[in-house]
Structure formats: C-alpha cells, structure tokens
Amino acid sequence: xxxxxxxxxxxxxxxxxxTRRIVVTSGKGGVGKTxxxxxxxxxxxxxxHRVVLVDADIGLRNLDLVLGLEKRxxxxxxxxxxxxxxxxxxxxxxxxxxxxxxxxxxxxxxxxAITAEQFAKVIAGLDEFADFVLIDCPAGxxxxxxxxxxxxxxxxxxxxxxxxxxxDADRVIGKLLEVPMPISxxxxxxxxxxxxxxxxxxxxxxxxxxxxxLIGVIPDDEEIIDTTNRxxxxxxDESNRLRTIYDKIAxxxxxxxxxxxxxxxxxxxxxxxxxxxTG
Amino acid sequence: MIEFLKRLFxxxxxxxxxxxxxxxxxxxxxxxxxxxxxxxxKRELVEVISRYVEVDRExxxxxxxxxxxxxxxxxxxxxxxxxxxxxxxxxxxxxAPAPVLAAEPVAAGPQPLQQRKRRKKAQRAxx
Numbered sequence: 118x119x120x121x122x123x124x125x126x127x128x129x130x131x132x133x134x135x136t137r138r139i140v141v142t143s144g145k146g147g148v149g150k151t152x153x154x155x156x157x158x159x160x161x162x163x164x165x166h167r168v169v170l171v172d173a174d175i176g177l178r179n180l181d182l183v184l185g186l187e188k189r190x191x192x193x194x195x196x197x198x199x200x201x202x203x204x205x206x207x208x209x210x211x212x213x214x215x216x217x218x219x220x221x222x223x224x225x226x227x228x229x230a231i232t233a234e235q236f237a238k239v240i241a242g243l244d245e246f247a248d249f250v251l252i253d254c255p256a257g258x259x260x261x262x263x264x265x266x267x268x269x270x271x272x273x274x275x276x277x278x279x280x281x282x283x284x285d286a287d288r289v290i291g292k293l294l295e296v297p298m299p300i301s302x303x304x305x306x307x308x309x310x311x312x313x314x315x316x317x318x319x320x321x322x323x324x325x326x327x328x329x330x331l332i333g334v335i336p337d338d339e340e341i342i343d344t345t346n347r348x349x350x351x352x353x354d355e356s357n358r359l360r361t362i363y364d365k366i367a368x369x370x371x372x373x374x375x376x377x378x379x380x381x382x383x384x385x386x387x388x389x390x391x392x393x394x395t396g
Numbered sequence: 397m398i399e400f401l402k403r404l405f406x407x408x409x410x411x412x413x414x415x416x417x418x419x420x421x422x423x424x425x426x427x428x429x430x431x432x433x434x435x436x437x438k439r440e441l442v443e444v445i446s447r448y449v450e451v452d453r454e455x456x457x458x459x460x461x462x463x464x465x466x467x468x469x470x471x472x473x474x475x476x477x478x479x480x481x482x483x484x485x486x487x488x489x490x491x492a493p494a495p496v497l498a499a500e501p502v503a504a505g506p507q508p509l510q511q512r513k514r515r516k517k518a519q520r521a522x523x
Binding site: 316 | 409410411412417418419421422425426429
C-alpha cells in the first residue's frame, strides 16, 4: 500500500487530525536517539507515510548529519519560530525518500532561543505536511526536553541495557507521565550473547524495572556506525539485519501486532555449555 | 574448578546484579521525588501509634536506609507514656474508623499515591 503523495504537495485541508507527533527521548545522551529517529523515520517513509523529523537539539544539531542532509540546510526551526521564514522553506526534503523531510535545529543559537509555546506551534504546523512527526529530543530533562515534549502527543523512550541509561529513562518516564502521554520503550544496542551469558540485563528485565510497554529491541550492530558515517539510513541496505527491525517498529507504530524477538535468559544447559567452552 | 562451578551455578551474571541495584536505586529516586507522600505517611503512622501509646509528635523521624539487597524504612517514634492496661480505652472494632482520623484532613494523605499508581499503570499500557 504505497502512498505516493509527494511531500510538499500540501493538501488543502486545515490540519491533519491523525498526524502522530512523537517525541524520541532518553534522558541520557549517546543511547541512540538520533540514530533511532533517523532510521525509524526512513522506515516509516519507505512504508509510504509522509514523515517530518524534527531536530530539537538547538545548538547541537546532528540529525541532518546522520541523514546526510547537512549541506542543504538553509533555514532552521528557530527562524521558523521567529517568523523569518515559512515553515515549508525550512523543511529539507530527503534525497532518497520522496516523503521524508527534516526540520533542522539552529546550530549557533542557545536552547532558550525558542520557547515551549513556540516549539509546540511549529510542530502543530507540520500536521499539514506529515502523517508522522518524530521529534529528536536533546539529552537531559531541562529546557530542550521540555520544548520537545511540548510539541508531542506521545513518546518513544530509547534506552540501552545499562544501569545509567535505565535510571535516566526512568526519570524521563516519570516526567512524561506527568504530562501525561502514552509511552513506548525502545531498547537499543542489546547484545544478545551477553544477555544469554547473564552479563547484560535482558529485555524482560529492562521492561520490568521501567514498568513500560516495549515497542522494539535493536541489537548492537557495527554496521550502524558504517551507515551513519556515510549519512545513509540503514533501511536502504537490503542486506542489513537491522533494516527489518526498524521496519517492524514502524509497523508496530502503525498499530500492527508483531511479536518482539525475545533474548532469553540462560538456561542451566546453556550455562553448562558456556562453562565448558570457556572454562 | 571453582570458576567452573561459579559459572555453572551463578551468580556469575552481572546482569542480575544490575537489575537488583537498579530496582533499589529507582525506589530511592521515586521516594526522593515524593516528599509530600512521605510526610503524609509519617502523619498517618503517628496517628495509628498514638491510639495505643502517647507519642512525642514533634520528634518523630522517618528515614529510608539502603542495605545490600533491600530498602528499609526506619521510624524513630519517641514514646512519652504508656497507660496501664486497665486504663486503656476498650478496643475499637477494626471496621469502625477512629474519630481522630476521620476528623483530620490527614485521611486525604494517601490519595495522591493511589492515584499516581493507577495512572502509572494506565499510562504505560499500550497506546
């Protein structure tokens, strides 16, 4: 069911009530918010949705770089908020996906250059261009976080199976529950082998500790570094195993019920094998 | 050989340690974020104990201590006096609410926690 509606062909209807405004957040930095936003956005676009990715990290712009669009930026979100340009002018259309665009952050401004109200207004303006708006939230729980959340109606919380990331995710979940908004959890950079040997928190453990609904588990993969280096979404690489994982998360966002691959705890037998082979 | 047995029977897995530490630290975090809940709990605690013994209300202290594997609540409740058994008021039936509790606004104390808990469950259900 490919929808071939071109991105900038604005539909003459006022607002799009069904537009999903989703903030991608984590609390801790470096857990993969931007990578998740970029690849999930590309996966949604590949499935025929009109997608706008918003970089909410004012002063530390990166989403453009991850997607290889850094040379094409003219205006940014702060300029839109200040009325210096039209929202449409600031959108950078992706080269590879007709229906994917990004709204870049300002690189030389402070986080305080935009208020939560301004931010929410800009995001609301994207309804006419998009079915999905993914907001790449900055790390932390201060101004930048509050701005990004002000524009959203639901949240994807990204964490890795590490104690510091999980603690920060818990803090962020607490903040989002106060808003409130529906929350889905993405566990990033899981190393199944370490989970099997008991040296890493498993999927069930993380979900239990955070008491959150899981929407996807992304295993650790060196290739993501390679594709990010080149500024290419992983969904373009037909041979990559992560491609199907992002695609499945996209489908779950659409509401499809797809079981999530579980990385089970070690059984006694597996431990025995492990103990023999390594010891 | 010891290493072998350790790996076989655990707890070789640092994953389990991580989970245990996290659960403990998150409980502490949540408590730190809810001082009003602790105050309400303290008030009610004093009310209940006061039904049986005379308590120095001003000097009641409630603290949370982390031990290796658990979180414990430590309450320090100075007792001013204990009536002779013959002087004690006849025991109330458990279902009859104590008048002192019903009259105080304290009764509304635990409400926010219950609400929060319910909301937490509801919010974290699938969208």
